[in-house]
Amino acid sequence: MPVLHHSICPLCGSDFLTPFLKSCDDSKSKQHFDLIRCEACGFVMTQDAPDVKAMGAYYDFEDYVSHSDTQQGLFFRLYHAVRTWMLSRKRRLIQRHVRGGTLLDIGCATGYFLAHMKTSGWDVKGVEPDEGARRMATEQFGLEVMSPSDWVQEGAGTFDVITLWHVLEHVHDLKGEISRIHRALKDDGLLVVALPNPKSVDAAWYKSAWAAYDVPRHLWHFSPENIETLMGQHGFQLVSRHRMGFDAFYVALLSERHRGGRFALIRGMIVGFVSWLACLLQKERCSSLIYLFKNK
Numbered sequence: 001m002p003v004l005h006h007s008i009c010p011l012c013g014s015d016f017l018t019p020f021l022k023s024c025d026d027s028k029s030k031q032h033f034d035l036i037r038c039e040a041c042g043f044v045m046t047q048d049a050p051d052v053k054a055m056g057a058y059y060d061f062e063d064y065v066s067h068s069d070t071q072q073g074l075f076f077r078l079y080h081a082v083r084t085w086m087l088s089r090k091r092r093l094i095q096r097h098v099r100g101g102t103l104l105d106i107g108c109a110t111g112y113f114l115a116h117m118k119t120s121g122w123d124v125k126g127v128e129p130d131e132g133a134r135r136m137a138t139e140q141f142g143l144e145v146m147s148p149s150d151w152v153q154e155g156a157g158t159f160d161v162i163t164l165w166h167v168l169e170h171v172h173d174l175k176g177e178i179s180r181i182h183r184a185l186k187d188d189g190l191l192v193v194a195l196p197n198p199k200s201v202d203a204a205w206y207k208s209a210w211a212a213y214d215v216p217r218h219l220w221h222f223s224p225e226n227i228e229t230l231m232g233q234h235g236f237q238l239v240s241r242h243r244m245g246f247d248a249f250y251v252a253l254l255s256e257r258h259r260g261g262r263f264a265l266i267r268g269m270i271v272g273f274v275s276w277l278a279c280l281l282q283k284e285r286c287s288s289l290i291y292l293f294k295n296k
Contacts, residue, residue, distance in 0.1 A: 014040035101160030107167030111137030
């Protein structure tokens with residue numbers, strides 16, 4: 001199987017890459033994958049992940065909720081309840097900076113965020129590589145959702161806002177995708193990127209069992225410093241960072257669910273609460289963060 005093998009760091013160009021952790025794909029294949037770390041800048045990557053053509057099979061399971069929309073069991077019912085609340089929070093956050101206009105959501109999955117923004121008066125489009133998720137977004141919400149091959153043909157300076165909600169960590173062509181985003185965004189546009197944080201309290205607690213490593217689907221594991229460096233290389237300047245507090249509970253519960261055993265729900269809630277509390281005191285320790293960028 002063709003794989004994505006790293007011999008140099010894509011952020012700083014250093015070849016001083018060392019083993020970091022070995023993590024298991026508990027959701028699908030049960031394979032183990034190596035995480036490596038650049039000793040020059042601290043960037044963590046999944047080594048020898050499947051290439052873009054082979055990766056599709058690793059998303060093909062019912063519990064991949066962003067594609068399947070499953071609501072089976074208490075865990076996923078809670079996920080949907082929190083997602084509904086987060087839609088309004090995301091909209092309010094964006095509209096503090098841009099009142100309205102054109103919005104592109106890359107990795108829009110089944111389209112809930114786009115549908116919410118559309119009903120709020122925005123002119124929206126989506127990009128989604130999974131054919132089934134594209135079909136659900138179109139049939140359920142009447143959205144215009146492009147495949148990645150269509151997205152690369154979008155014109156320059158088209159969008160007022162581009163969003164990637166837990167998507168950039170999945171992108172094989174990392175620098176190519178950010179260059180396309182920079183081209184498609186208007187000069188005064190807003191880029192919104194949400195990412196898991198490997199420097200979070202829950203990441204430190206679970207180590208290789210941290211569910212947000214999500215190998216091999218997550219190719220890149222960005223610290224706050226890493227993402228600011230990468231975006232700066234492509235002409236973006238950080239405007240602000242914001243907490244995604246509920247992710248501490250989601251990731252902790254998912255980590256415990258994968259580990260199994262008695263009292264997994266209780267353990268996950270305790271770890272999630274501790275992580276949530278820590279991020280109130282120190283934003284950089286939050287399980288996930290939202291980053292807002294504009295052109296320099």
